[in-house]
Amino acid sequence: MAALLCVVFILVASIHDSAGQLRFASYYGDHMVLQRAPEKAVLWGYGPEGASVTVYLLGSVVQKTSPVPVTKGTWRVTLDPVEAGGPYIVLAATEDSTVSLTDVLFGDIWLCGGQSNMYFKMSEIFNASEEMALAEKYPHVRTFMAALKQSETELTDLIGVEIPWSVPTKRKVADFSAVCWLFGRYMFDILKYPIGLVESCWGGTPVEVWSSSRALKQCGLEENGNGPKVNSILWNSMIHPLLNMTIKGALWYQGEANTLYHQDLYNCSFPAMIDDWRMSFHEGSGGQTALDFPFGFVQLSTDIKNSTDDYFADIRWHQTADVGFVPNSLMPRTFMAVAIDLPDPTSPFGTIHPRDKQDVAYRLTLGARAVAYNEKDVHFLGPFPNQIMSSEMYINITYDQKVSVKPSKDVFEICCSGIKAPCGPKSNWVPAPTMQWDSTSVQLSANVCPPTDVVAAVRYAWRDWPCDFKACPIYCASGVLPAPPFVFSRYPGKRHLW
Incomplete structure (x- = not known):
């Protein structure tokens, strides 16, 4: 020595x-x-x-x-x-x-990627001053941010550094990702050892720019877009250079840019990106980063109140590979923070940028504790249907856990159809009021359909802005975790439970 x-x-x-x-x-x-x-x-x-x-x-x-x-x-x-x-x-x-x-520490490194809601700064959230004032109490939560640069070829190293590795202060966390910082802070309270946070994100970007050509090829997305939508342009410059780094896991908040761009392929492109990142980080680190490293993401929040478009609802569904929840067989070792109940109608940054990032980060920590750290008895999934039964008068939805229910007139909808075929966005969807409920199930009215029609499908929270702040109809029994959106058909074409 x-x-x-x-x-x-x-x-x-x-x-x-x-x-x-x-x-x-x-x-x-x-x-x-x-x-x-x-x-x-x-x-x-x-x-x-x-x-x-x-x-x-x-x-x-x-x-x-x-x-x-x-x-x-x-x-x-x-x-x-x-x-x-x-x-x-x-x-x-x-x-x-x-x-x-x-002053090098050893702990867990989490990579934080995505678009503007991940880029959203600590200085812009609710109670920003109070939240940033806590930064110095967490000297072992360290931050780093890659510079926003593009490249048409895969790079070995970053072109630039926006925020070098830093010991947190109020000033230094002000321009750092709020979701990323809060997640790290909350996880330190649980783990009690150092956390490294690496931010690499860019507002307004679709998933295609963060994906390798390998991943895009799997989904038939080999043709380039234009301008900031050029395939792989940020994978090349802001992800590929990090592959040699050994990391614990990744967090992701993105999808808004795909609501109108290759929306119908997001159920392929997003899972393909996750799989490819896992393989690439594993190989780049010489096998040190786990081949199935945990990957957490935020299901899209809201944008336009009273919008009748399905764009946000479709992407939320596609974020789960059209299963409705994660982890699932198509997306193992993933976890999701549902955010449909966190709208911010007065956000000065636009309604697409809600300021409540504390609840988002907290919900991510629940998933991380269960999926990444194997904590037992950590409740991290909101209620999801496991059986649907229907009659001429009623639809009974049974959930996979005990629920807290607020009566609803229009957040549940049914598709009235005269033919035995899957329903689509232009089908006759009508509100289905809540009639009765108990600790695990909800009964909806089905007599809103014409006598000649049958209930062909049922969906929940299937709109851009389904409910007001923390006021969705279905939560877990404690009221902490909202139920995610779903759509199910009684006929082939979509997943069905009855």
Whole structure:
């Protein structure tokens, strides 16, 4: 130990002479978080061709890696597993040059991606001043943000850094993603060890720009869009460079840009992107990032009140691969924060940008605790139907858990049809008032259909803005988690339960 420290001090002394010859990649820095055990953290950077690089870890645990050569201008090492904690110093050294990272912690790294609702800043949320004032109480929740840059080819490193790794202060979290920061803060309260948050998102972007050509090909989306919708243009510049990083999981808030762009393929493109990210991060980290790493996302909130369009409802359904809930067989190890009950009609940033990101982040933490951290008895799923029965007068919906019910006149709808065929957006959908309910079921009126028609389908919250703030009809028994939207048919064509 003493001998190793002596060598390190000698190396540090030489840093002023030749630091420019050796450096870490763009997303390493002082105050950063590296992924904790049992995974191994990957470190890489640049150096003079042919040189050998040795990496030292100094702290409560001391490591020295075997020398690795600089090949084609880059070097890379994988540390042995390190338990959560710190701080550490990380040194990379050649024979005549040394670079260092100080105040490095080991914990869990979460990547936060998507469009403007993930980009939405802490300074813009409800109670922003009070929330940001808490930042300094969480010195072990560290933040990093990639610069908003585009590339037509896959890059090895980020073009730029918007926010370098930082110890949180009120000022430093002000411009950071609210959903990402709040999630990290809430998770630290549970886990009690460091959390690293990496923000890489861009407002107004469809899923296609964040997806590799491999993933898009699976869904027949090989043709490029125009301008900011060029396929893979942000995957290339803001995701692909991060693949060498060992991460715990990812969070995603996106879909608004796809309500009018390749909407009908989102049930393929979104799951395909998740699968491809998992494979790519696993391979990029040398197998350290789990092949099925947990992926959490926010189901779309609201935009236009009294809109009769199905765009938002369709994307919400497609976000679950048309199953209605996650995790499911098509989207394993995923979790979802339902946000249909969090509209913000007076948001100064537009109604598409609701300011209540606290509830969104909290609901994500419930899913993370259950799916990513395997906590038992954490309730993270809202109520979902497991049986539908109908007669000429009534429709009975039985849920998979106990429910809290608020009577509704129009949030439930039924499709009245004279033919035995699936219903579509232009079918005769009519409101189905709530008649009776108990602890696990709801009874709807079916006599709103003409005598010659039958109830061909039923749907719930199938509109852009289905209910007012925290006032949807169906919640879990505690009233915390809203039921997600659904649509079911009694005829082939859509999932059916009766």
